[in-house]
Amino acid sequence: MKKILISTILALLVLSGCAGEEKKVLKVFNWGAYIDETVITEFEDLYDVRVIYDNYDSNELMYTKIQSGEYYDILVPTDHMVERLIAEDYLQPLDLSKLSNLGNLYPDLLNRSFDPNNTYSIPYFWGNIGIIYNKNTVDVADLENEGWMVLNNPKYADRIYIYDSARDAFMVAQKALGYSVNSTDEAEIEAAFELLKQINETTRPIYIDETIIDNMITEQKDLAVDFSGDAAYIISQNENLSFFVPEEGTNIWMDSMIIPKNAKEVDLAHKWIDFMLDNEVALKNTIYVGYTSPNISAFETVTGPGGDYEGNIAYQPRMDNPNDEVYKYDDALKEVITDKWTRVKAQ
Known part of the structure; x- marks a missing residue:
């Protein structure tokens, strides 16, 4: 009886633990081959969450999927599509106070004409x-x-x-x-x-x-x-x-991170954006992808002496x-x- 009772208690504890360990899920929709996938794992480990990471190959494909009612917590459209999504009321304003790494970006790449004051979007690559x-x-x-x-x-x-x-x-x-x-x-x-x-x-x-x-x-x-x-x-x-x-x-052009109105993990989405703005994360992404980073430290590292894109004219628009x-x-x-x-x- 005692063994049965102990086993029962242990089983309940395990089940309770499993229920308590259910992870939040962040859904990201981005261009293909547009991230160093190791940083996805780093984010998951840092916040003890799971990331569902889907790809698209055009702004139009992304828009069609969003228009159909599919939800994502993060999108990365190009400037003119950001402008469209703002006009059609698909986006929610960002809480810039949650983006502690925003100062890592070049000021000239903020406050662009398609989204003055970065109310809805944050640069990813340009x-x-x-x-x-x-x-x-x-x-x-x-x-x-x-x-x-x-x-x-x-x-x-x-x-x-x-x-x-x-x-x-x-x-x-x-x-x-x-x-x-x-x-x-x-x-x-x-x-x-x-x-x-x-x-x-x-x-x-x-x-x-x-x-x-x-x-x-x-x-x-x-x-x-x-x-x-x-x-x-x-x-x-x-x-x-x-x-x-x-x-x-x-x-x-500029591809930017945005949060749709129907996002389910808004706070976690802000954490994702801020994580992408981290100097080391931005460096990994730009080295892997090859596109120009808006991050000052990452840009200077890859274009400086010994950097992956030192002297590479295309990397410096x-x-x-x-x-x-x-x-x-x-x-x-x-x-x-x-x-x-x-x-x-x-x-």
């Missing part, structure tokens, strides 16, 4: 768009003299990749023509459309996805329009390659060109250029 080129086969003078129009130079026919993105492709054409990336002028949009068709006919670019990274590292083409973060990694893997951003201007712009959210514009981009590729 960069611009430019041209990766092979120093052995591309004349730098062509880049400097022609800018984005080098993509229409017959000299480079069948030697070009363009990352397959309607907004970014139209940015190239709009800047080449001296227009704003946010222009809604029908004549300007049509002119950009005609230029993209001309480029398509003249140099026959290959429109490509994330495989652009491995293909450029192995020098499959001589020129590629791509994100600075991809370029930084590619250059770090092949010293024959470099990065050029035309003076006509480009897109400055410019901030002083007045022709560079942030995309503004405009659903009608997006629909128009997406349709026209599909028509360019169908030629």
Whole structure:
């Protein structure tokens, strides 16, 4: 009887302990290959929680899932999507008093036009768009003299990749023509459309996805329009390659951490954001991903003597060109250029 009683008590204690040890779950929705996964484990251990970490490959895919009612505690959309989510009342304001590491970020990367005062978002990675080129086969003078129009130079026919993105492709054409990336002028949009068709006919670019990274590292083409973060990694893997951003201007983009209104673990979500702002965590992420960190310490470490991106021009996006712009959210514009981009590729 005594043995039975003791066994019963022990069993109850075990069950009680198991119930008490049920861990909180944080759901994170982020771009693929956009984090050093060891920091996820570190966060779980630090706060004794479980993280469900899902990936998406476009802002549109992320938006569709959120619109369907799926909940996440953390999202990491690009600036124009942050602007949209704010306008459509999908986000909740952040409690900045819970972000003790906010001071680790460059002040110039805060208070951006898409979210003044960082009411809803905190920078995660940022960069611009430019041209990766092979120093052995591309004349730098062509880049400097022609800018984005080098993509229409017959000299480079069948030697070009363009990352397959309607907004970014139209940015190239709009800047080449001296227009704003946010222009809604029908004549300007049509002119950009005609230029993209001309480029398509003249140099026959290959429109490509994330495989652009491995293909450029192995020098499959001589020129590629791509994100600075991809370029930084590619250059770090092949010293024959470099990065050029035309003076006509480009897109400055920023991916930011936000908390949706329907998040279930709001306090834990703030802890996640603050953890990502930690100097050592930010350093691990930027070394692994290759994209530019807004964290001062991480940036200085990787660009300083002996750093992973020392002397890597793509890792250090410019901030002083007045022709560079942030995309503004405009659903009608997006629909128009997406349709026209599909028509360019169908030629």
